[in-house]
Amino acid sequence: DTEVTQTPKHLVMGMTNKKSLKCEQHMGHRAMYWYKQKAKKPPELMFVYSYEKLSINESVPSRFSPECPNSSLLNLHLHALQPEDSALYLCASSQVVVGRVGTQYFGPGTRLTVL
Amino acid sequence: KNEVEQSPQNLTAQEGEFITINCSYSVGISALHWLQQHPGGGIVSLFMLSSGKKKHGRLIATINIQEKHSSLHITASHPRDSAVYICAVRSEVQKLVFGQGTRLTINP
Numbered sequence: 001d002t003e004v005t006q007t008p009k010h011l012v013m014g015m016t017n018k019k020s021l022k023c024e025q026h027m028g029h030r031a032m033y034w035y036k037q038k039a040k041k042p043p044e045l046m047f048v049y050s051y052e053k054l055s056i057n058e059s060v061p062s063r064f065s066p067e068c069p070n071s072s073l074l075n076l077h078l079h080a081l082q083p084e085d086s087a088l089y090l091c092a093s094s095q096v097v098v099g100r101v102g103t104q105y106f107g108p109g110t111r112l113t114v115l
Numbered sequence: 116k117n118e119v120e121q122s123p124q125n126l127t128a129q130e131g132e133f134i135t136i137n138c139s140y141s142v143g144i145s146a147l148h149w150l151q152q153h154p155g156g157g158i159v160s161l162f163m164l165s166s167g168k169k170k171h172g173r174l175i176a177t178i179n180i181q182e183k184h185s186s187l188h189i190t191a192s193h194p195r196d197s198a199v200y201i202c203a204v205r206s207e208v209q210k211l212v213f214g215q216g217t218r219l220t221i222n223p
Contacts, residue, residue: 031209042201042213043158056209088156096209103148104211106158 004107006091012113015081021110023074023091032074033104034066035090043090049074050096081114088112118142121202121214129222134189136217138202141183148211149176149187150201158201161187192221 004025013019023032031050035043048056049068063085065077074091088109095102119140128134138147149161162169162176164185169176173192178185189196202214 033209037156040216042203042216045210048209050209090156090158092158103160103163105160106150108155108157111156 004091004093004105006089006107006110008110009108010111010113012115013078013081014115015083017081018077018079020078021076021089021091021112023076023093023107024072025093025105026072027093027105028071029093029095029105030071031094031096032068033092033094034074034076035092037088037090037109039087047076078112081112083114086112086114117215118206118212119202119204119214121200121217123217124215125218125220127220127222128192130193132192132221134192134196134219134221136187136200136202136219138185138187138214139183140185140202140204140212142204142206142212144183144204144206146205147178147185148203148205149185150203152199152201152216154198161200189219194221194223197221 007022033048034046037043045058046060047066052068063080067075088111090109091107092104094104122137146163146165148163151159151161164178173190175188197220199216199218201216203211
């Protein structure tokens with residue numbers, strides 16, 4: 001199984017809502033990533049988890065709250081978002097080898113619209 | 116100037132043509148990735164290279180570490196190859212730096 005799954009595929013939320021994005025992989029990867037991608041732009045890294053611990057936070061606003069409850073799951077909790085947060089949110093995973101990272105496997109993404 | 120530059124930004128070709136997409140980078144890297152993104156979102160990792168050349172089906176990727184340059188070639192292109200192709204380099208552990216992408220359209 002070389003698949004990264006993400007739910008939901010589409011999400012529409014208001015600025016006062018609280019919602020969560022979910023990501024799951026069963027490849028035994030111990031690094032998991034959240035990216036944000038605006039239209040016609042490359043992905044921007046948001047967070048990296050390594051061995052279920054947050055290792056990189058790219059100065060993301062606190063209205064985005066990541067969580068890695070176990071080695072297969074990665075969540076992104078959303079609260080009080082702004083319309084400019086509308087984007088495709090991509091999850092990825094990879095092996096962790098000392099000093100480097102393996103090929104990243106990407107999920108299909110969640111397309112988020114904030115009204 | 117971006118750390119990773121791709122060319123061309125847009126490419127339209129006829130089915131069957133040989134396609135080349137180029138990527139130049141200015142940072143020291145440990146590996147370079149070629150990614151494919153179809154309309155609608157999902158990204159597929161095509162290759163990870165640290166030296167030389169790799170081939171998978173009709174796709175070939177090469178890298179010249181000294182010149183800090185990589186190319187992605189598609190032989191016998193097909194409309195289903197239409198996608199955005201993204202070059203990404205790994206300059207720090209766990210972080211990728213992405214190029215702006217090349218939008219490829221193959222007409223039947």
